[in-house]
Amino acid sequence: MATPAVPLSGAATAAPVLSISDAALGYGDRLLWAGLDLDVVAGQFVAVLGPNGSGKTSLLRAILGTQPLTRGRIEILGEPVRRGHRSVGYVPQQHLADRGTPLRARDFLALGIDGSRFGLPLPSASRRRKVEAMLDTVAARAFAGTRIGDLSGGEQQRLRIGQALIGDSSLLLCDEPLISLDLNQQRAVSDLIDASRRDQDRAVVMITHDVNPVLDMVDTVVYLANGQARVGTVEDVLTSEVLSDLYETPVEVIRARGRIIVVGLPDHAHEGHEHAPHHEGADH
Numbered sequence: 001m002a003t004p005a006v007p008l009s010g011a012a013t014a015a016p017v018l019s020i021s022d023a024a025l026g027y028g029d030r031l032l033w034a035g036l037d038l039d040v041v042a043g044q045f046v047a048v049l050g051p052n053g054s055g056k057t058s059l060l061r062a063i064l065g066t067q068p069l070t071r072g073r074i075e076i077l078g079e080p081v082r083r084g085h086r087s088v089g090y091v092p093q094q095h096l097a098d099r100g101t102p103l104r105a106r107d108f109l110a111l112g113i114d115g116s117r118f119g120l121p122l123p124s125a126s127r128r129r130k131v132e133a134m135l136d137t138v139a140a141r142a143f144a145g146t147r148i149g150d151l152s153g154g155e156q157q158r159l160r161i162g163q164a165l166i167g168d169s170s171l172l173l174c175d176e177p178l179i180s181l182d183l184n185q186q187r188a189v190s191d192l193i194d195a196s197r198r199d200q201d202r203a204v205v206m207i208t209h210d211v212n213p214v215l216d217m218v219d220t221v222v223y224l225a226n227g228q229a230r231v232g233t234v235e236d237v238l239t240s241e242v243l244s245d246l247y248e249t250p251v252e253v254i255r256a257r258g259r260i261i262v263v264g265l266p267d268h269a270h271e272g273h274e275h276a277p278h279h280e281g282a283d284h
């Protein structure tokens with residue numbers, strides 16, 4: 001069960017794991033977003049929301065050091081971002097492995113161990129212990145020896161999370177990790193990510209289609225839309241006033257049975273939350 005997001009003790013003074021200052025990102029003449037300032041400390045959970053094409057994945061790429069900013073600065077643990085930073089774990093957007101992929105689930109997890117990617121394998125007993133423990137953590141023991149291409153989407157997704165969690169990263173970046181999972185799997189995957197935040201004090205930045213499955217874990221929301229960025233708590237950002245201002249059209253945010261429902265979004269912007277009561281629980 002996830003613990004509710006609580007104010008982080010000492011958050012104001014702790015050195016940030018991730019620090020983004022006065023950042024803007026665009027491609028050519030097209031600006032995706034600007035004015036983004038964000039400090040993320042250990043144990044903090046950040047949800048990135050916004051309509052399709054607003055630049056959420058581009059933001060993760062900038063944090064990964066694979067996409068330069070148009071303006072501003074990003075630091076990880078006080079150093080400018082760079083590709084392949086050992087302190088950053090990444091769960092990419094889900095795509096199914098090819099049927100013929102020969103890699104077995106157990107070996108797929110082992111690829112996430114720090115060192116194995118850099119040709120410096122840990123002593124094998126210690127590697128094995130880590131992999132065996134992670135097989136249990138992501139409930140993958142039953143298919144440990146199965147080729148990943150033969151696994152279901154949800155099983156593959158649990159392995160992808162396990163591969164990202166098995167290293168020693170301080171920051172976990174997840175791009176829509178819950179998409180196309182059923183409700184039980186969504187819960188299992190979000191609980192795994194939340195447990196790694198609580199137990200290993202990782203900071204988490206997660207792009208999510210719908211904030212509701214992670215509502216009780218989120219400390220901070222980054223909402224990207226219409227070339228702008230808004231940062232704050234759920235209560236600060238997911239309000240009728242802020243979203244109406246961002247979308248430049250009247251938008252209503254309703255809280256019903258502990259869920260957030262947004263009514264009146266422009267047609268192209270149905271993402272980032274449930275958008276109408278009759279679609280409750282649906283994927284968009």
Ligand SMILES: Nc1ncnc2c1ncn2[C@@H]1O[C@H](COP(=O)(O)OP(=O)(O)OP(=O)(O)O)[C@@H](O)[C@H]1O
Pocket residue numbers: 027032050051052053054055056057058059271
């Ligand atoms: N390398 C690139 N060069 C030019 N345009 C790009 C590049 N990468 C992404 N884009 C465009 O930038 C916009 C934002 O893309 P991005 O994937 O960051 O958005 P997103 O918010 O993650 O979208 P979605 O919710 O659909 O995944 C899109 O219109 C995309 O086509």
